[in-house]
Amino acid sequence: MLVDSLGYKYNIKTDKRRPGTIWRCTQRPFCKAVVNERNGEFSPAHDHVCTANIGLEKVLNIRKEVKAAASKRVFDSAAVITEEVMLASGLAQDVALHPTLPNPKNLARQANYARRHAR
Numbered sequence: 001m002l003v004d005s006l007g008y009k010y011n012i013k014t015d016k017r018r019p020g021t022i023w024r025c026t027q028r029p030f031c032k033a034v035v036n037e038r039n040g041e042f043s044p045a046h047d048h049v050c051t052a053n054i055g056l057e058k059v060l061n062i063r064k065e066v067k068a069a070a071s072k073r074v075f076d077s078a079a080v081i082t083e084e085v086m087l088a089s090g091l092a093q094d095v096a097l098h099p100t101l102p103n104p105k106n107l108a109r110q111a112n113y114a115r116r117h118a119r
């Protein structure tokens, strides 16, 4: 999967008749946007008619950071770590507004799970 800086997600489409790679918006068929990748260069074709998942890239990073921090700070509550990471990201205020943002409780649970397996 490909995520661009605007928060659009793409699935890969292989077309053997054409060189390079075609990435199609995951909101297909509703959204016809595609990005052509050739020699490491991305060129978008067709505009999105769907709504970007603003902050999606950030969300993925937060998830990673929380897990990393939780496996280092084994005596701190995962919920506290989650809160700290989200505050630091500047995303915390938007949580209620955006449906794709992680629920802090779920994140904390995931972090606890990752930590258990690190012991």
Ligand SMILES: [Zn+2]
Pocket: 008, 025, 026, 027, 031, 032, 033, 047, 048, 049, 050, 051
């Ligand atoms: Zn789209």
